[in-house]
Amino acid sequence: MAKIDDSVKKKVPELRFPGFTDDWEERKFADFIDVKSGKDYKHLNSGSIPVYGTGGYMLSVDRALSDIDAIGIGRKGTIDKPYLLKAPFWTVDTLFYAVPKQNIDLQFSLSIFKKINWKKFDESTGVPSLSKTVINSVGASVPSYEEQQKIGSFFQQLDETIALHQRKLDLLKEQKKGFLQKMFPKNGAKVPELRFKGFTGDWEERKLGKVLKKDTLKNKDLEFHYKDIISVAQMKKATVVRDSSDSYMTTYNKIRFGNIAFEGHANKEFPNGRFVLNDFRDGIVSHIYDVYSFIEKSDSNFMKKYINNPIVMRKILINSTSNARMMNSLNSKEFLKQNLILPTFEEQAKIGSFLKQLDITITLHQRKLDLLKEQKKGFLQKMFV
Numbered sequence: 001m002a003k004i005d006d007s008v009k010k011k012v013p014e015l016r017f018p019g020f021t022d023d024w025e026e027r028k029f030a031d032f033i034d035v036k037s038g039k040d041y042k043h044l045n046s047g048s049i050p051v052y053g054t055g056g057y058m059l060s061v062d063r064a065l066s067d068i069d070a071i072g073i074g075r076k077g078t079i080d081k082p083y084l085l086k087a088p089f090w091t092v093d094t095l096f097y098a099v100p101k102q103n104i105d106l107q108f109s110l111s112i113f114k115k116i117n118w119k120k121f122d123e124s125t126g127v128p129s130l131s132k133t134v135i136n137s138v139g140a141s142v143p144s145y146e147e148q149q150k151i152g153s154f155f156q157q158l159d160e161t162i163a164l165h166q167r168k169l170d171l172l173k174e175q176k177k178g179f180l181q182k183m184f185p186k187n188g189a190k191v192p193e194l195r196f197k198g199f200t201g202d203w204e205e206r207k208l209g210k211v212l213k214k215d216t217l218k219n220k221d222l223e224f225h226y227k228d229i230i231s232v233a234q235m236k237k238a239t240v241v242r243d244s245s246d247s248y249m250t251t252y253n254k255i256r257f258g259n260i261a262f263e264g265h266a267n268k269e270f271p272n273g274r275f276v277l278n279d280f281r282d283g284i285v286s287h288i289y290d291v292y293s294f295i296e297k298s299d300s301n302f303m304k305k306y307i308n309n310p311i312v313m314r315k316i317l318i319n320s321t322s323n324a325r326m327m328n329s330l331n332s333k334e335f336l337k338q339n340l341i342l343p344t345f346e347e348q349a350k351i352g353s354f355l356k357q358l359d360i361t362i363t364l365h366q367r368k369l370d371l372l373k374e375q376k377k378g379f380l381q382k383m384f385v
Helices: 106-115 132-137 145-182 246-251 300-306 310-318 332-337 345-382
Strands: 025-028 033-036 046-053 056-061 070-074 083-085 095-100 139-142 204-207 212-215 253-255 260-263 274-277 283-285 291-294 321-324 327-330 339-342
Touching: 033 070, 033 132, 070 106, 083 106, 095 106, 095 132, 106 145, 106 345, 145 345, 212 253, 212 332, 253 291, 274 300, 300 345
Parallel strands: none
Antiparallel strands: 025 139, 033 095, 046 056, 070 083, 070 095, 204 339, 212 291, 253 283, 260 274, 260 291, 321 327
């Protein structure tokens, strides 16, 4: 592909396949797309024909509304997520299906649909809505059929690559979820369901007070300043405005690399709060956070997963926390009295290393996927007028 001179950008895209030089033609959607309405499916029987709504597949019935591939675009609800509909299919009344007219490539049309910000055409003050009239009135530039096919094929391959990476990422995340469930004992068991070869002994029951101690090291000596404040939720440098007085900094708790902070803001995954391992650097956190350090040798990668595994920590936290103004408050004395079971340091290290490598692999796949999505966004901007 080659870049086009600035002087002709108004009628041709910035990035173009070799061999194409003609201007693109400005047209309305009504000229090259036939927008059709979905229908109710409740009178139909169960079958093999997929029924789609704005959120995607719903169920299967015994009749098709269309035997031609099309583009699904929301009439009501989710109006900004157009997607390909492979025939035969049925769509509900909240989902239009758009069929390209003669000499219009389906994949090229799909790319145009995805490029447009449909939310700005929302006709409702409540649930987002589109009408056929609005869709038909939208303008778009269209090249020759041959160039459409070339562009459509390119984006089809790109979408397939993105979908493949998404499936790999989803599979890795599901595998991780399974490992986290099976590599830690549950329901009173003394050993996990899944274990590395060579480890056979029971995990040892220990009081948390024998494993952790609460640290109360205030920043009174001003060893750390505003630039050293750490966000507990993400364990990274916090975004803060410098306070005019250093006295405010003396109220903060010191937290060393490898320490644990109790993050009291509840969410769906951690309804009683959670413990966050500081794998960032030395610094300070607000006095509202309890800070703990390990008394004995422990593997940080293992403990990072163990102390945030709901199967392990839910009961302990329920017995140790109370809700105060929507923020969970940890009773350290009660917390340190609770029991948990731990393997030997050697088994901790084996589990920790495995889970760390799995996280690294997931992060790499996420980065690849994000990069592909950014590349697609760039191509959508440069390959269309």
